[in-house]
Amino acid sequence: MKKVIIVGNGMVGYKFCEKLAAHANRSDFEIVVFGEEARPAYDRVHLSEYFSLKSSEPLLLAPRAWYEENDIELRTSEMISEIDPKSKLVLTHKNEAFHYDYLILATGSSPFIPPLEGVSKPGVFIYRTIEDLEGIEEYAHKMKNKGRFKAAVLGGGLLGLEAANATKELGMETHVIEFAPRLMPRQLDQAASDLLKSKIEDLGISVHLSKNSKQILGENEMTGIEFHDEEKASYDMLVISAGIRPRDELAISAGIVTGSRGGIEVNNKMQTSDPSIYAIGEVALYNNGIYGLVAPGYEMASVAVDQITGGDKLMSPTIDMSTKLKLVGTEVASFGDPFIDDEQTTAITYENKQKGIYKRINITKDGKKLLGGILVGDASDYNSLFQLYINSLPLPEDAEELILGSRGEGSSSTMGSALDLPDSAQICSCEAVSKGAICDSLKSGACTNLKEVVQSTKASSCCGGCKPMVVDLVNETLKSLGQEVKETVCEHFDYSRQELYDLIKINKIGGYDEALDKYGKGHGCEICKPVMASIFASIFMETANRQVPIQDSNDRFLANIQRNGTYSVVPRVPGGEITPDKLMVLGEVAKKYDLYTKITGGQRIDLFGAQLHELPLIWQELIDAGFESGHAYGKSLRTVKSCVGSTWCRYGMHDSVSFAIRIEERYKGLRSPHKLKGGVSGCIRECAEARGKDFGIIAVEGGWNLYVCGNGGATPKHAVLLASQLDDETCIKYLDRFLIYYIRTAAPLMRTAPWLDKLEGGIDYLKKVVVEDSLGLGEELENEMEELVNRYACEWKEAIESPEMMKRFKHFVNTDETDDRLVFVPMRDQKMPKPW
Amino acid sequence: MEELLKTYQTVAQNEVINWVSVGKAADFPANGGGCIKYKSKQIAVYYFQRTDTWYACQNLCPHKMEMVLSRGMIGDASGIPKVACPLHKKTFSLENGSNLNGEDYSIATYPVKIEDGNVYIGFAD
Numbered sequence: 001m002k003k004v005i006i007v008g009n010g011m012v013g014y015k016f017c018e019k020l021a022a023h024a025n026r027s028d029f030e031i032v033v034f035g036e037e038a039r040p041a042y043d044r045v046h047l048s049e050y051f052s053l054k055s056s057e058p059l060l061l062a063p064r065a066w067y068e069e070n071d072i073e074l075r076t077s078e079m080i081s082e083i084d085p086k087s088k089l090v091l092t093h094k095n096e097a098f099h100y101d102y103l104i105l106a107t108g109s110s111p112f113i114p115p116l117e118g119v120s121k122p123g124v125f126i127y128r129t130i131e132d133l134e135g136i137e138e139y140a141h142k143m144k145n146k147g148r149f150k151a152a153v154l155g156g157g158l159l160g161l162e163a164a165n166a167t168k169e170l171g172m173e174t175h176v177i178e179f180a181p182r183l184m185p186r187q188l189d190q191a192a193s194d195l196l197k198s199k200i201e202d203l204g205i206s207v208h209l210s211k212n213s214k215q216i217l218g219e220n221e222m223t224g225i226e227f228h229d230e231e232k233a234s235y236d237m238l239v240i241s242a243g244i245r246p247r248d249e250l251a252i253s254a255g256i257v258t259g260s261r262g263g264i265e266v267n268n269k270m271q272t273s274d275p276s277i278y279a280i281g282e283v284a285l286y287n288n289g290i291y292g293l294v295a296p297g298y299e300m301a302s303v304a305v306d307q308i309t310g311g312d313k314l315m316s317p318t319i320d321m322s323t324k325l326k327l328v329g330t331e332v333a334s335f336g337d338p339f340i341d342d343e344q345t346t347a348i349t350y351e352n353k354q355k356g357i358y359k360r361i362n363i364t365k366d367g368k369k370l371l372g373g374i375l376v377g378d379a380s381d382y383n384s385l386f387q388l389y390i391n392s393l394p395l396p397e398d399a400e401e402l403i404l405g406s407r408g409e410g411s412s413s414t415m416g417s418a419l420d421l422p423d424s425a426q427i428c429s430c431e432a433v434s435k436g437a438i439c440d441s442l443k444s445g446a447c448t449n450l451k452e453v454v455q456s457t458k459a460s461s462c463c464g465g466c467k468p469m470v471v472d473l474v475n476e477t478l479k480s481l482g483q484e485v486k487e488t489v490c491e492h493f494d495y496s497r498q499e500l501y502d503l504i505k506i507n508k509i510g511g512y513d514e515a516l517d518k519y520g521k522g523h524g525c526e527i528c529k530p531v532m533a534s535i536f537a538s539i540f541m542e543t544a545n546r547q548v549p550i551q552d553s554n555d556r557f558l559a560n561i562q563r564n565g566t567y568s569v570v571p572r573v574p575g576g577e578i579t580p581d582k583l584m585v586l587g588e589v590a591k592k593y594d595l596y597t598k599i600t601g602g603q604r605i606d607l608f609g610a611q612l613h614e615l616p617l618i619w620q621e622l623i624d625a626g627f628e629s630g631h632a633y634g635k636s637l638r639t640v641k642s643c644v645g646s647t648w649c650r651y652g653m654h655d656s657v658s659f660a661i662r663i664e665e666r667y668k669g670l671r672s673p674h675k676l677k678g679g680v681s682g683c684i685r686e687c688a689e690a691r692g693k694d695f696g697i698i699a700v701e702g703g704w705n706l707y708v709c710g711n712g713g714a715t716p717k718h719a720v721l722l723a724s725q726l727d728d729e730t731c732i733k734y735l736d737r738f739l740i741y742y743i744r745t746a747a748p749l750m751r752t753a754p755w756l757d758k759l760e761g762g763i764d765y766l767k768k769v770v771v772e773d774s775l776g777l778g779e780e781l782e783n784e785m786e787e788l789v790n791r792y793a794c795e796w797k798e799a800i801e802s803p804e805m806m807k808r809f810k811h812f813v814n815t816d817e818t819d820d821r822l823v824f825v826p827m828r829d830q831k832m833p834k835p836w
Numbered sequence: 837m838e839e840l841l842k843t844y845q846t847v848a849q850n851e852v853i854n855w856v857s858v859g860k861a862a863d864f865p866a867n868g869g870g871c872i873k874y875k876s877k878q879i880a881v882y883y884f885q886r887t888d889t890w891y892a893c894q895n896l897c898p899h900k901m902e903m904v905l906s907r908g909m910i911g912d913a914s915g916i917p918k919v920a921c922p923l924h925k926k927t928f929s930l931e932n933g934s935n936l937n938g939e940d941y942s943i944a945t946y947p948v949k950i951e952d953g954n955v956y957i958g959f960a961d
Contacts, residue, residue, distance in 0.1 A: 491914065513886075523867075523886055525911030526920035526927070549867035553907055553922030556868075561922050565902040612907075807863075813870040813881070814859045821878075821903050 002029050005090055005100040007080045009035025011044055012281030012297035013106035014061045019305040021070040032073040034080050040064055050133050083254035085274045102276055102308050109244035109282040118216030127163040127241040139237055140170040148236040149173045155242035156183040163241040164205050165328045175206045187334040192376045195358045199330045244292055246283045259285040268314040270304040278304045291319055295430045324382045331379035336372025336389045350403050359403040367399050383469055391425045427469050430462030442477045450474045490527040493520040497531055497748050505539050512550045531748045534635055537671035538743045541788045543795035545805055554633035558796055559615055564833035568608040570632035571622050575642045575660035576603025585625040593618055596830045602639035613818055616809050619796045629796040636671045640664040645682035654699035656682035669792045673746040691719045694752040704731045708738055709756040717753040720763050723771050736785035737770045737778055844894035844944040846933055852947060852958030861953050871895050871906035879957055880906035890948035891930035892957050897921040898941035
């Protein structure tokens with residue numbers, strides 16, 4: 001057995017352990033890891049989240065138990081002080097000696113501390129470890145208690161800005177001081193830096209560029225900085241984050257070759273000048289460079305593991321330094337060579353100061369290849385641009401579309417699907433996972449879902465930037481394997497809504513509890529219960545009174561809950577037609593119960609501010625006057641809006657009111673995946689706005705045109721023509737078919753417009769099913785609707801006639817008192833709830 | 837409003853001074869909630885029929901300060917019994933009152949016991 005000693009338990013040291021622990025030849029090695037910090041390795045990339053997490057636990061890459069389970073000896077708070085390459089020994093600070101066969105140096109880096117006078121004064125911090133952060137937090141609190149709030153951060157690079165964000169989060173007035181004339185000088189050009197600067201300043205962080213610090217001022221503690229231009233500024237604390245320095249001291253004293261500016265020299269096997277000693281991560285000097293990113297570090301770890309286990313994997317000749325991150329709330333990305341600007345290259349830039357966006361891409365003169373670029377403010381294109389760059393893919397004809405988006409018809413993406421990438425395309429650059437590896441893990445059957453793919457390939461487990469592409473690839477690959485990517489209802493039912501609909505219908509399931517016993521688990525939740533209530537209602541036309549506990553909150557009390565916990569009452573007014581007598585009843589009831597009254601968008605009258613116990617009293621009076629429930633609280637048919645039509649209107653072609661009433665009466669109470677609205681217009685002027693509804697009927701020469709799948713709402717959509725010049729009966733027949741087909745197949749809370757978007761074949765397919773009856777389902781769908789229509793009952797009438805059901809409408813179980821906490825304030829001769 | 841929220845403090849089983857009878861078990865809906873009044877407090881009481889377990893918590897939703905939680909739907913999240921507020925579907929653990937959407941506010945919970953078909957809630961006042 002060979003003994004491997006790893007010096008350093010940071011991210012890269014940990015990655016080495018992880019790779020070796022998972023290796024087929026794992027049993028040939030005894031593994032010992034030394035870490036000088038008290039904690040096992042943690043995620044330094046997300047270090048600044050420590051303040052918001054309030055605990056270091058979530059940052060740990062693996063708990064101590066992981067090392068135990070994998071038989072890895074983890075020795076924390078222990079430092080290696082000497083290497084003796086001749087006898088292959090390392091010595092700890094306690095003078096204990098350990099023999100090794102392979103030594104892995106993953107000592108990382110320490111912050112570079114500029115040689116300024118006074119850097120050791122209290123109040124000066126570095127930004128590297130959790131202990132550093134704790135020290136910063138404590139000192140900031142101390143200062144704030146003294147009424148001193150000014151913090152300076154030395155360094156305007158990536159880590160410096162992270163540190164600035166951290167001190168800002170601690171409530172300090174933060175100043176960033178950078179030697180270079182721009183922020184993130186290694187990643188951004190001047191324009192990008194200018195934009196980032198103004199965004200950061202908007203957040204209250206001051207930025208001082210081209211500032212060369214001379215010394216740190218203060219007697220007992222730091223009180224300010226003096227610059228080379230003689231200027232002095234007072235600060236209450238300072239965080240230094242001005243770059244990194246490889247920790248190569250051990251190697252130097254052991255006579256291992258290091259670079260003149262630091263770093264342990266390694267070859268493409270990660271071997272140092274001593275063949276038994278390897279160096280990986282930020283301490284390794286590879287190709288004359290030190291790489292402060294996690295992705296190259298991980299690649300080095302995997303090369304070193306491969307080498308000592310007898311493999312022949314070599315480090316890539318060039319290291320990609322592309323990176324995408326969110327800094328102080330701003331997305332910043334840079335990839336490839338961000339600055340390149342020579343005879344063979346053209347840079348295309350886009351800048352929008354108002355939106356705070358800057359984009360730059362560098363392409364070859366012939367427009368064929370992407371060489372690098374910068375994104376600030378909006379890095380959503382990063383993944384696709386990075387893929388084009390890293391895989392040297394051919395560019396679209398108009399390369400500017402890459403950052404401006406295609407402005408032509410149809411093609412919404414310039415990249416197309418992730419599936420179009422070559423198998424070698426690197427999807428996750430932190431873990432170096434290719435597209436092929438992700439797809440193969442599914443095709444081989446080793447993985448069956450996203451979670452397993454992430455676990456097994458580690459793709460997207462680090463920074464998470466590639467997550468959307470991984471999800472796409474997994475879904476598309478599963479689809480190509482003929483597996484349906486399941487959209488299950490929730491954690492309690494591993495079925496889609498459509499599957500549950502079929503299961504309940506075919507097996508004649510009697511109720512929610514039976515369904516949960518047979519097809520689900522647990523107690524259910526606020527997602528699956530209303531879905532099942534809707535399914536039971538759509539199949540059996542049961543009202544919300546039969547299975548009360550599974551009804552959504554509004555359906556449970558047959559009213560719409562409003563912002564102060566009172567309810568509103570909306571009786572049905574079919575087609576918006578109402579007699580003066582009935583109108584007066586509404587007025588009297590509203591007056592009696594002091595309700596706020598408003599006309600709704602669906603041509604009816606809404607009475608607001610009813611308390612729970614008042615609902616049955618109000619409905620008793622409404623029902624006595626001939627009203628019915630308007631189902632305004634349900635995912636069900638709401639209204640069929642109409643214009644006045646040919647009976648009164650001099651332009652009207654058909655009687656739109658009568659037809660609207662007929663349709664509303666037919667479908668009233670119909671429960672569906674989401675609310676349903678309809679409209680009937682008497683002529684092409686479309687006063688009923690029927691095309692903004694789930695179904696819209698418009699009078700034309702020779703009959704009705706039937707439009708479907710429109711809506712208002714957040715994403716307005718015009719309904720599209722399903723059939724034209726229909727007589728009344730055919731129109732209703734098609735509507736029956738369309739509605740049941742939608743109710744059967746839509747996902748929960750999916751309205752008809754997105755349903756049609758997702759329907760394969762779109763409106764042409766829907767026409768085939770509904771008009772041409774291509775599935776041979778026409779009669780079945782019509783019969784199903786007829787059955788539902790025949791079983792309609794007003795659920796409010798049902799409720800007030802049953803003393804048992806009435807129990808629901810009491811605010812307290814143990815007293816007849818009512819809620820005394822309600823407060824209303826007057827508004828325009830009526831009332832409203834006291835604002836929050 | 838802060839004052840009102842402060843009147844609701846979680847009572848642990850061993851802190852109960854006063855077991856208050858709030859009605860018959862049959863008066864409360866199965867797999868749903870009811871609200872009871874004790875002094876000036878409004879307390880939501882839930883009965884999970886499948887496991888025959890009872891829970892109680894403040895009726896006040898701390899999100900928008902409305903007395904509505906008893907009217908929320910109940911269920912579980914990974915086995916933790918919970919209630920979803922009827923106003924904005926904020927969900928709370930009925931075991932410890934914590935917010936299950938990861939937001940800051942939480943609710944106070946109270947012990948419940950059933951004796952001879954009567955429901956008792958434990959208060960520390």
